Amino acid sequence: PLPTEVRLFEMAPRDGLQNEPGPIVPTAIKIELIERLARCGIRHIEAASFVSPKWVPQMGDADAVMRGITRAPGVVYSALTPNLRGLEGALATGVEEVAVFAAASERFSQKNINCSIAESLTRFEPVLERAQASGIRVRGYVSCVLGCPYEGEIAPHQVASVAKALSQMGCYEVSLGDTVGVGTPLAAKHMLEAVSRAVPMKHLAAHFHDTYGQAIANLYAVLEEGLSVIDAAVGGLGGCPYAKGAAGNVATEDVLYLLEGLGIHTGIDLDEVVDTAFWITQALGRTPNSKVAKAKGAG
Numbered sequence: 001p002l003p004t005e006v007r008l009f010e011m012a013p014r015d016g017l018q019n020e021p022g023p024i025v026p027t028a029i030k031i032e033l034i035e036r037l038a039r040c041g042i043r044h045i046e047a048a049s050f051v052s053p054k055w056v057p058q059m060g061d062a063d064a065v066m067r068g069i070t071r072a073p074g075v076v077y078s079a080l081t082p083n084l085r086g087l088e089g090a091l092a093t094g095v096e097e098v099a100v101f102a103a104a105s106e107r108f109s110q111k112n113i114n115c116s117i118a119e120s121l122t123r124f125e126p127v128l129e130r131a132q133a134s135g136i137r138v139r140g141y142v143s144c145v146l147g148c149p150y151e152g153e154i155a156p157h158q159v160a161s162v163a164k165a166l167s168q169m170g171c172y173e174v175s176l177g178d179t180v181g182v183g184t185p186l187a188a189k190h191m192l193e194a195v196s197r198a199v200p201m202k203h204l205a206a207h208f209h210d211t212y213g214q215a216i217a218n219l220y221a222v223l224e225e226g227l228s229v230i231d232a233a234v235g236g237l238g239g240c241p242y243a244k245g246a247a248g249n250v251a252t253e254d255v256l257y258l259l260e261g262l263g264i265h266t267g268i269d270l271d272e273v274v275d276t277a278f279w280i281t282q283a284l285g286r287t288p289n290s291k292v293a294k295a296k297g298a299g
Ligand code: HMG
Pocket: 015, 018, 049, 050, 051, 052, 053, 055, 056, 080, 082, 083, 085, 086, 087, 101, 112, 113, 114, 115, 141, 142, 143, 144, 176, 177, 178, 179, 207, 209, 239, 240, 241, 242
């Protein structure tokens, strides 16, 4: 059965901008993007990433972004924190939620965070302990859940085992990343069936990139399985620097159009999201590539 409500987790300020080629996006633009997203009615925004600026230069101003936003009531602004150093940086800005990120593929783990899957899980333990001691919620990501740019196919049980480890460590939610955007609906359904035997469905989220144009179909497949948290980025921005050729997250406006058609409530204003898609892509020197933004046009 389809869920009656879906919680949308907006990724554009982090996943959307982390891989942006060309000049560093000005801090003021990042802050305005986050504030505009909140005005659309979005209640969960991944705002920044406390990673090495040598690895991901676009996120080098995480501290200034987190301190610069005017916080709207009821909105959670979270940040990626791969290690204790990242967590300390995020805590200093008054963050209320952070995220750690692992992978279901050994080779992707090495490329992305420079350690094995097992080492990453060991590294996250003190991050979770310290976060929990500070009353901060921690989300977990698993990358490459429907395929890896280096290893190809990934077995569902491998995804389930990493998701379970993150959940047991204390992550309140595990977001399942189709990092390369290679998945198709039946594969997504099979993967989720395996993972939801290890972690309850209500603690799972879908984080699908749209490289092959399958993300909306894949989301419909997992909604039918009962999943009710979706990660998306306005304008379909983004990609991972360590997954060459991968396109952005599924576009928030495409997801909202799907959900509205299904009668599923989100509390988010689609037209405002489309306006925001045009605004941010113009700031980046292009136009949105999502179908829904193109169809609706600039407001
Ligand atoms: P490392 O080199 O193994 O770690 O990197 P290290 O501890 O040896 O540190 C190396 C350098 O980084 C040192 O600086 C540290 O000080 C610095 P140096 O001495 O060379 O000048 N450093 C830091 N600086 C700032 N903040 C920190 C920090 N930690 C160390 N927190 C590390 C390990 C994890 C840091 C590195 O590999 C890294 O930053 N990786 C970033 C990977 C990344 O951000 N990827 C994109 C996000 S994940 C994603 O997009 C997937 C997702 O969307 C889901 C999906 O789609 O699948 C979530």
